[in-house]
Amino acid sequence: MAKAVKIGFLGAGKMAEGILCAVEDKSSVIMAEKVPARAQELRAKYPVEVTDDLKKVARNAKIVFLSVKPQDVAAVAAEVKPLLKSTQILVSIVAGKKLSGLRRLFGSKVRLVRVMPNLALRANAGMCAVCAAPNAKKADVAAVEKILGGAGATAVLKEKDFDAVTALSGSGPAYFAYMEEAMAEAGVKLGLKPDVARLLAEQTMYGTAKFLRESGMPLKPFIDGVCTKGGTTAAGMEKLAASDFKDVVAATLAAAAKRSKELAK
Ligand SMILES: NC(=O)c1ccc[n+]([C@@H]2O[C@H](COP(=O)([O-])OP(=O)(O)OC[C@H]3O[C@@H](n4cnc5c(N)ncnc54)[C@H](OP(=O)(O)O)[C@@H]3O)[C@@H](O)[C@H]2O)c1
Numbered sequence: 001m002a003k004a005v006k007i008g009f010l011g012a013g014k015m016a017e018g019i020l021c022a023v024e025d026k027s028s029v030i031m032a033e034k035v036p037a038r039a040q041e042l043r044a045k046y047p048v049e050v051t052d053d054l055k056k057v058a059r060n061a062k063i064v065f066l067s068v069k070p071q072d073v074a075a076v077a078a079e080v081k082p083l084l085k086s087t088q089i090l091v092s093i094v095a096g097k098k099l100s101g102l103r104r105l106f107g108s109k110v111r112l113v114r115v116m117p118n119l120a121l122r123a124n125a126g127m128c129a130v131c132a133a134p135n136a137k138k139a140d141v142a143a144v145e146k147i148l149g150g151a152g153a154t155a156v157l158k159e160k161d162f163d164a165v166t167a168l169s170g171s172g173p174a175y176f177a178y179m180e181e182a183m184a185e186a187g188v189k190l191g192l193k194p195d196v197a198r199l200l201a202e203q204t205m206y207g208t209a210k211f212l213r214e215s216g217m218p219l220k221p222f223i224d225g226v227c228t229k230g231g232t233t234a235a236g237m238e239k240l241a242a243s244d245f246k247d248v249v250a251a252t253l254a255a256a257a258k259r260s261k262e263l264a265k
Contacts, residue, residue, distance in 0.1 A: 004028035006028055009030075009064075010065065011032065011067040012033035012042055013069075015093055016065060016067040019121060019147065019151055020048065021150075022147060026047050029048040032056065036052070054079045058080035058088075066092040066093065074105060081106050085109055085110065086111065089144065090106055099112055102133075111135050112136055114162070115129065116166055118170050125152045126151045128152065128154045129162065131159045163257040163261050183197075183200075
């Protein structure tokens with residue numbers, strides 16, 4: 001059997017663990033983590049090598065995920081830049097760090113891929129947008145998509161779309177959770193217990209998304225199909241459609257995209 005490609009992580013926090021869960025052969029993984037308790041936790045949970053040495057990861061992995069917080073990127077780059085080679089792929093999942101900025105920090109040799117994931121990675125149902133620097137090969141993008149595909153869906157996009165991606169799928173989990181909260185609170189107002197209302201809201205959100213994803217059904221006929229004339233859903237939808245709900249959603253995403261632009265370097 002062919003030897004598995006060595007996959008590395010610079011920073012082993014929540015998102016790195018989400019990606020790790022999707023890697024089939026975990027014995028091919030090396031992670032660098034500076035918090036000893038976190039390193040120990042990962043060693044106990046998975047058959048992976050965890051080191052406190054970023055350089056060891058940079059030296060040994062063919063595909064290196066950059067998975068620290070944005071404020072830690074410069075320090076990590078200063079340590080690993082001299083070691084990165086043109087045979088390696090650096091995959092940044094860092095929000096707001098553009099390929100041009102990463103190129104300045106990590107040098108022109110390493111092949112760069114940028115990914116905007118979301119939190120749902122941690123439930124193996126993430127949404128990852130992927131874009132590549134000119135020096136990355138098609139096969140690099142395919143290799144990254146193969147790994148991330150195990151943790152949800154992927155879409156290869158242009159970097160110019162990344163502010164919109166950040167606003168929609170990157171920040172989206174918070175907005176859907178807020179919608180769930182609103183539905184649950186409304187259920188409580190109608191007399192349901194809070195835990196029951198949350199279960200009903202959450203399972204309905206989950207089941208609806210699952211059905212739409214699996215059936216690929218267009219949204220309008222789906223909504224119309226649930227709205228029996230004179231029925232309960234139609235009464236609710238009449239109220240919702242007459243409100244400025246869609247304007248509020250559009251303004252929410254626009255604010256997030258604007259902030260993403262401001263933060264991008
Ligand atoms: N969470 C999301 O929903 C989301 C969505 C899209 C993109 N992202 C991006 O994903 C990246 C990771 O986010 P996260 O939530 O997984 O962060 P996290 O849980 O804080 O994980 C980062 C880990 O790296 C460690 N670290 C920092 N500097 C290090 C160094 N020099 N050597 C070794 N380890 C180091 C951190 O330790 P300390 O805690 O001591 O700093 C922390 O344990 C971020 O850049 C974020 O922008 C996150």
